[in-house]
Amino acid sequence: MLELLLCSMLTVLPDYLYRRYVQGKRIGKEITLFSVWFELRWGITACLMLTISLITLIFYFHPSTTSAMLFFRTIPIAPETVGRVAEVNVGYSAPVTKGTVLFRLDSAKQEAAVETARRKIAEVDADLVAAKADVVKAEAQIAQAKSDYQQAKDELDVKTELQRRNPGIVPQRDIDKLQVAVNGRQAAIDAAVAAKEAAEARVTTSLPADRSSAEAALAQAQVEYDKTIVRAGVDGRVEQFLLRPGDIVNPLMRPAGILIPAGSGQRGLQAGFGQIEAQVLRPGMVAEAACTSLPWTIIPMVVVNVQDYIAAGQFRGGEQLVDASAARPGTILAFLEPLDPNGLADVTAGSSCIVNAYTSNHEEIAAKDTTTSQRIVLHTIDTVGLVHAMLLRIQALLMPIKTLVLSSH
Template sequence: MFELIICSLVTILPDYLYRRYVQNKRFGKEITFYSVWYELRWGITGCLMLTISLITMIFYFHPSTTSATLFFRTVPILPEGSGRVAEVNIGFSAPVSKGDVIFRLDSSKQDAALETAKRKIAEVDAAMVSAESEVVKAEAQVQEATANLQQAKDELDVKSELQRRNPGIVPQRDIEKLQVMVNQRQAGVDAAAAVKQSASLRVSTLLPAEKASAEAALAQAQVDLDKTFVRAGVTGRVEQFALRTGDVVNPFMRPAGILIPEGAGQRVLQAGFGQIEAQVMKEGMVAEATCVSRPWVIIPMVVTTVQDYIAAGQFRGGEQLVEAQNITRPGTILVYLEPLYRGGLEGVTAGSSCIVNAYTSNHEEISAKETGTGRKIALHVVDGVGLVHALLLRIQALLLPIKTLVLTGH
């Protein structure tokens, strides 16, 4: 409507003034409602053509969209394993901090495994004390066997010396028995030394390894027990949490609830612009937004990211070929916008629907010395008509509560 009124001022109005004051045709006489088209045909035709061109230029170089929302990420509250809920620590809606326990699963099995692991460590410690006493005992047996060996050697040496000095005084049979006894005592020493080494290895290697395994089992049991305590991974707020004691939760089929991180949906506005505006949308463009949850307020924004891919064109490989005509709705160019000033989105509810206008700025090209005069004038016109779009956005912001509350009956 504004474009039509503006265009009529430079087309229909001059045509009418020419007919009225130059050709002396009067409204109601020569110019009637029935002859308006014939008398003002040039002005009406020029007005329509100029209006269409102006609207096209405004919406192309200063794109607008109503598909803008403060999307926010939600974190599902899931245990790492299935189980029955034993305790719930929050209500239907509550704020939580990172690490807070939201609910606890039944942990009787994990408690039993933890207690078993503790008993196993105690058993290994007791075996360590017993093995140390066995080492002492083996040491004593080695000393005893060594003493017996030394006694047998001494007796063999004495009788062998007597036999050497006075042959025949000691029977050869006795010397042979003593030699066998020495060999027997030597074997006893070796056996006692082996027993001592075995006991020492058990103390220094086997039992520490068993204790390490028991401690690892204890740590695993503690981890399994900790998994029964479902904690908040981030600081935020739990909403619509209807889990109660006795319910069964499953990480694959039945989440426990939803956690909304703190600050979610309060930093970035996502807007979908038409594909035809892909060449116009650039990072750094100034934009404005008005949201349903904060009426009568214009929020200055800036484009920070323009997604290079259109979501409607994605596909997942499977057993069927993609048929292009099955894509019924054309996708949009996803654009991320942030407030131009700190706290710009305060008061806007996360998930709120918004209207966004983006404005093309050619200031740098206009200021460049190599830009021609004609192009400068054209770029000035392009930048100037953005004022019309800005005015339309403010009218939309003004009428938005009326449209929502009165005209739609909500």
């Protein structure tokens, strides 16, 4: 309507003034309700053509959309294991900080596993003390075996020397018996040394390995126990947390609730523009937004990114062919951020908004190689953005009336 009024001032009004003051035709006389088309046909035709051209120019170079929303990220609250809830530490809706315990699962099995692993470590430590005592015992046995060996060896040497000096004075049988005794004492020394080495191997290798395995089992059991304690991963707010003791939670099928990170939905706005705007939308474009949750307020914004893909065209490889005629046309997703860092602070996360983006040709107009006709066209394109800005403000002004009065509840 605004475009029609503006165009009629440039077409219908001059045509009427020409008919009235040049041709002398008057309203109610020559110009009646039945002859208005014939008398003002040139102005009306030019008005319609100019209005359509102006609307096309405005909506193409200054795109607008009502498919804009302040999306916010949510984190499902779910344990890493299936279990029955034993304790709930937060209410239905409450602010939480990182590390806050949200709820606990029944951990009797995990606590038993932790205690078993600790007892295993204590058992290995006791075996280590016993193994060290075995080393001391083996050293004493070695000393005793060496003493017995030395005694038998000395007695053998004495009788061997007597036999050498005076053959026949010592029976050969006694010498043979002493030689066997010496060999036995040497075997006892070797056995005692082997026992000591085995005890030392237990102290230095076997038992430390057993202790490391027990510590690893304790760490694993502690990890399983920690899984029964669900904590908040980030600062934020818990919403719709209806979990109660006795409930069964499953990380795949039944999350416990939703955690909304702090500041989520306050950084930027996502808007879906028509596909025809693909060649116009560019990062750096100035934009304005009017949100339902913050009426009568225009938020200056800037386009920071434009998604290169349209979500409606995605597909997953499967057993069926894709039929393009069944696909619904999607939109080009643009990401906008407020010029003021606190521009979206008062807008409720998830609010729907109206967004206008404005094309700026300042650099092209200021370029030296731009011709005069091109400058006029570019100035015209930038100027008609004012009409779109006026429409956005009218929409923001009428938004409460349209929502509260004219909409059906």
